[in-house]
Amino acid sequence: QVQLVESGGGSVETGGSLTLACAATPSPSYRYRYDHTCMAWFRQAPGKEREGVAAIGFGGVSTYYVESVKGRFTISRDNTKNLLSLHMSGLKPEDTAMYFCAKYQQYGCNDWMSTGGIAWWGRGTQVTVSS
Numbered sequence: 742q743v744q745l746v747e748s749g750g751g752s753v754e755t756g757g758s759l760t761l762a763c764a765a766t767p768s769p770s771y772r773y774r775y776d777h778t779c780m781a782w783f784r785q786a787p788g789k790e791r792e793g794v795a796a797i798g799f800g801g802v803s804t805y806y807v808e809s810v811k812g813r814f815t816i817s818r819d820n821t822k823n824l825l826s827l828h829m830s831g832l833k834p835e836d837t838a839m840y841f842c843a844k845y846q847q848y849g850c851n852d853w854m855s856t857g858g859i860a861w862w863g864r865g866t867q868v869t870v871s872s
Contacts, residue, residue, distance in 0.1 A: 743767045743775055743861045745842045750866030757832050757870070763825040763842030763863055779850040779858070780818060780825045781805075784838035784868075794840070795827060796853035805850055809835075832870045839865040 749761040761782070767775060781796035795816040796805040804816055813831040818824065825842060842863035845853070852858070 743771055743844055745844060745861055745863035747840065747842050747863045747866035750840065750868045752869040752871065753832055755833060755870060755872050758828070758830040759832065759868060760829070761827040761840055761866060761868070765823040765825065765842075765844060767823070775844065775846070775860075776823065777820055778848050779845040779853060781843045781845070781850065781853050781859075782816065782825075782827050783841045783843055783856075784836075785841070786835075786838040789838075791841075793854040793856075796850040797825070798850040799848040803850060805853060829868070832868075834870050834872050836868060837870050838868060840868055841865045 744766045746764045753759055777799050779798050782794040783791050784794050785791040794807055795814055797816045797818050801818045815828045817826045843859045844861045845858040846860045847858050
């Protein structure tokens with residue numbers, strides 16, 4: 742198993758910034774096989790379906806973003822610490838949601854929004870943007 746724990750959520754005003762973190766802790770038998778697989782952030786607001794926000798592939802070279810956050814959010818990873826981050830700036834009220842960390846079985850992120858390859862989810866961290 743791989744345990745995912747999100748942190749960094751909070752309440753900010755429109756235009757503010759937040760940085761989310763997701764710590765991945767694999768059990769010994771999973772440590773080497775899944776350390777570098779695709780990881781992503783999803784979010785879900787009240788009354789809306791879950792949507793993909795950003796994803797990052799093996800080595801952190803390839804990144805993917807939903808159109809609405811391009812230029813405002815930056816996803817990164819530190820594999821030496823099994824840490825995934827999402828820096829969010831220029832926040833808008835429509836960014837308000839629960840943000841979830843996800844880890845995939847495969848290395849590539851080309852079809853990350855399909856969620857079919859996701860093996861583990863975090864429990865989420867709340868982001869609230871007020872106007």
